Amino acid sequence: MTTLSRRRFLSGAATVLTISAAPGVLASPPKTLRIGWTAWSDAEAVTHTAKQLIEAKLATKVELVMTDIALQYAGLQRGQIDLMLMAWLPNTHKGYWDKVQGDVEDLGALYTDAKLGWAVPDYIPKSVLNSLDDLKKPDVKDKLKGQIQGIDAGSGLMRSSEQALKAYGLDYRLLTASDAAMVSALDRAMRKNEWIVVTTWSPHWLFSQYKIRYLEEPQKVLGGAEEIHALARKGFTADFPKVAAFIRNFKIPLSDLEGVMFKARSSSYDKEAAAYIASHPQLVSKWLSAAL
Numbered sequence: 001m002t003t004l005s006r007r008r009f010l011s012g013a014a015t016v017l018t019i020s021a022a023p024g025v026l027a028s029p030p031k032t033l034r035i036g037w038t039a040w041s042d043a044e045a046v047t048h049t050a051k052q053l054i055e056a057k058l059a060t061k062v063e064l065v066m067t068d069i070a071l072q073y074a075g076l077q078r079g080q081i082d083l084m085l086m087a088w089l090p091n092t093h094k095g096y097w098d099k100v101q102g103d104v105e106d107l108g109a110l111y112t113d114a115k116l117g118w119a120v121p122d123y124i125p126k127s128v129l130n131s132l133d134d135l136k137k138p139d140v141k142d143k144l145k146g147q148i149q150g151i152d153a154g155s156g157l158m159r160s161s162e163q164a165l166k167a168y169g170l171d172y173r174l175l176t177a178s179d180a181a182m183v184s185a186l187d188r189a190m191r192k193n194e195w196i197v198v199t200t201w202s203p204h205w206l207f208s209q210y211k212i213r214y215l216e217e218p219q220k221v222l223g224g225a226e227e228i229h230a231l232a233r234k235g236f237t238a239d240f241p242k243v244a245a246f247i248r249n250f251k252i253p254l255s256d257l258e259g260v261m262f263k264a265r266s267s268s269y270d271k272e273a274a275a276y277i278a279s280h281p282q283l284v285s286k287w288l289s290a291a292l
Contacts, residue, residue, distance in 0.1 A: 032061045033240060036072035036081040038152065040179050042203050042228070043086040045260045046110060048273040050085060050250060057288055058242050070096060070154045076233045077103045082240070083247070085110060087231045091223035092116055092156035105237060107230040107247045111254050114226040115202040115214075116157050118148065118164075121190050122211040131216035132168045135197070143195040147173040149185045150199045157222075161199050164221040174199075186210065203254050205261040245290040256280075 075081040189196035
């Protein structure tokens, strides 16, 4: 039997999947749909929106399994989770995708034109710091205290960021933290008018809240435009045909997604997902058209 063990940290950072079985081993189709997720702003908004519609319209109970992105891919491959809504393809998660693509179902893109990068506050002069190459300047490194504020260890963005440090010959410390901790670090620095570089991505509500800009990245180590796909374990469509049909139609405009993310800051992703669903009945009907 496949086993699923969980360990919740006191910080609430993650639920950890322990992988301990061969791919595709399922005793019978589960009654509860398990969706893996990581606390990234866009993933949180999309996951809560999908959960509410699956439970309310498709009469399927959903369990959200919070875990590291690498373990989500492994969990899908092993049949320990059923679905994830945050696969960055074709570049950011290429390493993960190459390992599991024969053992999972790709249900298509949820949204496009996503991007990864490093960003700085707009008050930092472009004439001094406008690209990753500028980080080599001794005075720039000194102002930044020789560090780049990152996010979750093991994320595609952090893997790419580590590669960027090597590619550009940057002697910086890449700090790991949750998305929320990265945002807090940015907020503290900007309140004090200090210099900071953060690893971030679009869509993210940061760009609505703060005056920040991406640094130019001439070598494209951090990648170009990406699509965010829904991936499922093998056999998912057969076990959950209506949910699979819904997910294949689940396309959310990037600007709408950023709006949900921004509003959720002062309420919750659960509440804002519900509000978006209520205010977009035609779009929701289109999403569900093949499932009902």
